[in-house]
Structures are given as structure tokens and as C-alpha cells.
Amino acid sequence: MEDVARAAGVSLVTVSRAINTPDRLAPATLASVRAAIQRLRYVPNLTAGSLASSRSGIIAAIVPTIANSIFSDTVDGLAQALVSQRYQLLLGQTHYREDEEARLIDAFLGRRVDGLVLTGIRHARGVRARLERAEIPVVETWDLTSRPIDMAVGFSNHAAGRAAARYLVDKGYDSLAFIGGHDDRSAARLEGFREGARECGIPRVLVETVPSPSSVIDGGRALDALCRSARPRAVFCTNDMLAAGVLFECQRRRFAVPGRVAVMGFADLPIAAGTEPPLTSVQVHSTEMGERAGALLLARLRGDADAERIVDLGFSVVERASA
Amino acid sequence: MEDVARAAGVSLVTVSRAINTPDRLAPATLASVRAAIQRLRYVPNLTAGSLASSRSGIIAAIVPTIANSIFSDTVDGLAQALVSQRYQLLLGQTHYREDEEARLIDAFLGRRVDGLVLTGIRHARGVRARLERAEIPVVETWDLTSRPIDMAVGFSNHAAGRAAARYLVDKGYDSLAFIGGHDDRSAARLEGFREGARECGIPRVLVETVPSPSSVIDGGRALDALCRSARPRAVFCTNDMLAAGVLFECQRRRFAVPGRVAVMGFADLPIAAGTEPPLTSVQVHSTEMGERAGALLLARLRGDADAERIVDLGFSVVERASA
DNA sequence: TTGTATGCGTTATCAG
DNA sequence: CTGATAACGCATACAA
Numbered sequence A, B: 001m002e003d004v005a006r007a008a009g010v011s012l013v014t015v016s017r018a019i020n021t022p023d024r025l026a027p028a029t030l031a032s033v034r035a036a037i038q039r040l041r042y043v044p045n046l047t048a049g050s051l052a053s054s055r056s057g058i059i060a061a062i063v064p065t066i067a068n069s070i071f072s073d074t075v076d077g078l079a080q081a082l083v084s085q086r087y088q089l090l091l092g093q094t095h096y097r098e099d100e101e102a103r104l105i106d107a108f109l110g111r112r113v114d115g116l117v118l119t120g121i122r123h124a125r126g127v128r129a130r131l132e133r134a135e136i137p138v139v140e141t142w143d144l145t146s147r148p149i150d151m152a153v154g155f156s157n158h159a160a161g162r163a164a165a166r167y168l169v170d171k172g173y174d175s176l177a178f179i180g181g182h183d184d185r186s187a188a189r190l191e192g193f194r195e196g197a198r199e200c201g202i203p204r205v206l207v208e209t210v211p212s213p214s215s216v217i218d219g220g221r222a223l224d225a226l227c228r229s230a231r232p233r234a235v236f237c238t239n240d241m242l243a244a245g246v247l248f249e250c251q252r253r254r255f256a257v258p259g260r261v262a263v264m265g266f267a268d269l270p271i272a273a274g275t276e277p278p279l280t281s282v283q284v285h286s287t288e289m290g291e292r293a294g295a296l297l298l299a300r301l302r303g304d305a306d307a308e309r310i311v312d313l314g315f316s317v318v319e320r321a322s323a
Numbered sequence C: 001t002t003g004t005a006t007g008c009g010t011t012a013t014c015a016g
Numbered sequence D: 001c002t003g004a005t006a007a008c009g010c011a012t013a014c015a016a
Helices: A002-008 A012-020 A027-040 A046-053 A069-083 A098-110 A127-134 A157-170 A184-199 A216-229 A240-253 A270-274 A286-302 B002-008 B012-020 B027-040 B046-053 B069-083 B098-110 B127-134 B157-170 B184-199 B216-229 B240-253 B270-274 B286-302
Strands: A058-063 A088-093 A115-119 A138-141 A151-154 A176-180 A206-209 A234-237 A262-267 A280-283 A310-312 A316-318 B058-063 B088-093 B115-119 B138-141 B151-154 B176-180 B206-209 B234-237 B262-267 B280-283 B310-312 B316-318
Touching: A002 A012, A002 A027, A012 A027, A046 B046, A058 A069, A058 A098, A069 A088, A069 A115, A069 A286, A069 B069, A069 B088, A088 A098, A088 B069, A098 A115, A098 A127, A115 A286, A138 A286, A151 A286, A157 A176, A157 A184, A157 A234, A157 A262, A157 A280, A157 A316, A176 A184, A176 A216, A176 A240, A206 A216, A216 A234, A216 A240, A216 B270, A234 A240, A240 A262, A240 A270, A240 B270, A270 B216, A270 B240, B002 B012, B002 B027, B012 B027, B058 B069, B058 B098, B069 B088, B069 B115, B069 B286, B088 B098, B098 B115, B098 B127, B115 B286, B138 B286, B151 B286, B157 B176, B157 B184, B157 B234, B157 B262, B157 B280, B157 B316, B176 B184, B176 B216, B176 B240, B206 B216, B216 B234, B216 B240, B234 B240, B240 B262, B240 B270
Parallel strands: A058 A088, A058 A115, A115 A138, A138 A151, A151 A310, A176 A206, A176 A234, A234 A262, A262 A280, B058 B088, B058 B115, B115 B138, B138 B151, B151 B310, B176 B206, B176 B234, B234 B262, B262 B280
Antiparallel strands: A088 B088, A280 A316, B280 B316
């Protein structure tokens, strides 16, 4: 920066201003500084800038795994929101482990990130306190709570599960099965699913859990396992990939869908509209979740104190042919 | 840090050492510093550390889009490799635009990242020079070249496309179609596919391109478009999701697979093993690509000068029932 | 509109 | 094994 200043015949600060607040410089000055920057191929050191300004320009996001399209969609949305304001995105994966989340949070706080996006509302003990002490904006996603650490954008997994059960019962299916992972959000959906079924006079639902992250093949296996001990009329899968696996397994077994067994997915991924039969699913706005999370952070960083703290994006059952 | 030093009755440097090189401290000193750190809830400022040490502890990765499982798998692998060495991962998306890639690279160089992982081997002009001047390790992924910017880990997309064509012809299919995006790597696969077909005496292949990022539904549409003007016996899709869409479309049209039309995918995603019929695909080690990229960077950062520069992970045709 | 002085919180170097 | 001192490269308050 000193070299640039010398080359342009100005002082250090002027170079700094040419980069950060160009409109506060005389056009001629600005031009000569920019020319010098180009000529010397000067690349401003953001680390030094961060240290001096105590703003890192970095937002961190923590997801269970990026190799699951629902979370990668959210990260995509978040990245979109941030790129416009020149924030950079630091990414961490927990692999569904609370202690990993805590480790990542510590590491990111050390980096003095300007904001943090978390997945879920359950965290290791101590995390909440550390985040509150850090005094940075935090958004929890993919679920809702009345008492977020700071802000939250998501939907009620419990209500979504309940809605799925009620939808299926409304359609006339009386023997319900649930296929899902055992992470917190799947568990909430299951609880809601059971409650919805109970409310409709169905006291018990079949449950088959699969490891998280789950995949197409787990869906097929789960249906296989269910059919060994029972004869479900409708299967609700906590993720469209599982549901696709169930559809393929139905094809193998020559089960008509929805005639012999109805199939319902979750998340309304692009695949849902492309299957045969097209998949009835619960739409949850994965990408928008990231965008809104980003928007909440940016608003707070801009100083908008009156921004919302809890955004319920809701969900909706998208009816297609499979159920 | 000063507070901690005072509380522990040592100097600043000793606190720094307790954090970075604990084995060079007397056990008693270390213990008292650690106690003070805990007591005061001291969170070391990595930004200041980076500035002083001129090592940021950050690796950046740039992918076309994270919302496509092949790239998110690679990012996953990379993140895995880095987390063990306490490197953090900065993520950027180009959305298949060279100028976005250039912008991101500049931003990341400004952040003084310790290493960079790129997707593909084509970049905007000037990028190569800037990266060489930055003197940081760079890994290009998802393709190979004899002249990488620095290092590369991938496979030959051209050879993979060629192998797909030869495989299909070997199986007796004489009318070939290609469904793929129009990004560089898909283009390379198409070129290879055409070459392979030509070598087997098939001068022309049908081609249907879809927008990137592509999805299941595009696969169905593409098959639809192809069938309007021709009658392909075998379809090679440049991505398993497209292939799954083709399978579903076949189901809709009551085309037997592979009897009426054979379907071949690419990447061997988890879905490939779960479809009905299971999908013949080209396996390309997406996750390992990220892991190896991370390993190459780490080796270089450790100072291993004699590390490899080009890693060909190869590919293999995984034969299943669909072709 | 531009410049001067100061500090951001560490690590590296050297000395003891 | 520990400490004193000088960077690291920039942004901010204040002055001109």
C-alpha cells in the first residue's frame, strides 16, 4: 500500500480510501491511485483490514453435511445473499455431531466472523452462552423455536410431519408408515406424524429409521424391511431421495403407486416433479431459507435494529400422483 | 492475551506458545496458562495471528454450484481432509461463469488464503498469471491437463465420454444419443463420446443439451425431445440425475429399459444403484477428488516439495442393468 | 478533499 | 524454557 501511495504521489490513507470509500476522493486523485494499483498489481490485504477495522467480512455457515441437497440448497441461497454485499462464506460440517458443531463454532469465533448460520436449534451445552458473549448475529435454520439464540428462519418440522399424516389419512390411507433418519429434525417430523395420525384415529404408525445422511438405496431397503412385518398403505419419507428409492422398490415389487402403496416425500427437491408417478411432497423452501438467513444477517450488520428475529417460512403439501 | 498473561503470571509470548507450540513449554507453565485461558474465556484472534504469521489457515474452494451433488461431494471430501489439520474452508460459486471465478479468486487472494481449489481447467485470462504471482498452492479438479496452473486432480472427461460410447457400442447399441449440459466438462465428454462412436463405425450421435445445473426433470424433457425426431437405442447422460429423469420418462412411455432404450449415467451417484433398473454409470470418485486435492495442498503447505503435481483418479464404467 | 498519528492482537526474532 | 521488542498491513479519529 505504501508503494501504491508513493507511485500515485499520495498518502497511505488516500489509497485506503480509494479502495473503501472511492466517492470521497477527488476524481483525479482516485484515477491516479487506481492506475497505480493496476500498475503495481496491488492486492489489498483483507486480513490486515479486518484486524484494523474489527470486521472480518466473513460469514460462517455450519451444516450437518454439504453432501445432502437440502443443506447445499440452503448454503447456495445463503451464498447468493452474501455475494452481493461482498461477504465471504466460511463453511463447516458437523456430520450430525453436536461436539463437532461446538468445535467449529469456536474456530469460527476465533476467526472473528461477522455472523453465523447454524442448522437446527439443538446445540451442545455452553454453545448458547459463547455465542451470546460473542455478540455477533446468529441465525438458526431448518427449525423454529420461541427462544432462538438470536434469530431463526425455518418452519415447524413437527407441524410438517403432522400435516403429512393428516394429508394421507384424508386421502383415505389407514395404515401409515414413516421412513426417516434419526437426526433432530427427522425426529420432530416423526413426532408430528404420530400426533397427526393419532388425531385422525390411527393410534400406531410403522416406523423404519435409516442412517443420516440417507440415500435412495436406504429408501428401498426401508420399504423392504417394512413389508416384511406389515402391509403399509402409505409411506411418508422424510426426504425425497428416500421416497424415490421407495418408488423404485415399488417398481421392483410391482406395487402400484399409489394403488397398492402411496408414497409421500419431503423437501420437494427437483426430483419430486420428475419421478413416475410424480411425487407428492412437503415443500419447505430450502434455498429461500439460506437467502433469508443471509438477509437477516446483513440487515443486522447494516444496523437495522428493528429487523425480525423469527421467520416462519412455513411448508406446504404439494399434491402429485404418488399419494 | 495480555489479560491472560497477567493472570497466569507470564509474558505475552508464553501465552502465544501455550496455544501454538504447547510442547515447548514447561508443563506447569502450560497448565497455569491454560487455566487462565479457561477462566477468562479467552478466544485467540486468528485474524491477528494470520497477519503476524502471514499464514491465514484458510483454504478456498471454487465450484460452479454447490447445489449439485457432484461438486458438493468434492467439497465434502476437501473439507474432511482440511478439518484434520485445522484449516478452514472458504467457499465460492461461479454459476458456470468465468468472470465470477475471476472475481472470487481476487477476493480470496485478498484474504491471503493459504491454498486454492478450482473446478475445471479453463479460466478467464489473467487468472493464471495472478495465481502464479500469488505463489500459493492451487489445485484444479474435475479435469486434467498436461499444463496445470500448479497441481491437478481429476480424470479425462474426454476419455470418459469415449469409454461410454465404446461401452454402448460393445453392448450392441447402434444408435447413440447424448444428453448433457454445455459446460466445459460436459463438452469434453461429448467430444469423447463422438470420437468413441466414430471409432466404432458410428459417424453421428444425437445430441440434446440441457441448461447447467441440470436436474431430473431436464432428463425427461430431453428424452422427449430426442424421441420426437429419432429413435435412439442408447442414451448417455452426463449426470445420473438426468439419467434418472430419463428412466422415469421411459416408465411413462412404457419403454422397456434396456430393451427399447438403454440408459447410461455419469458420476455413479448413490441414486445409480437405487434405480429400477439399476443404472449403468461412469464412476468418477467425486469425494476422493476433494480429499486428494486437500491432501496435495496440505503436503505442499507442509513443505513436501516432491509431492505429485498431477493425479489421475481415472474412471470406470460400472455395469448395471440399464445398459 | 487529503494527511498525520495511532492502534488492531498477534507471531517472529533474538537474547538470556 | 522464557521474555523483550519489533513487525504484520491496514483503518480510524482527528486535524488541516
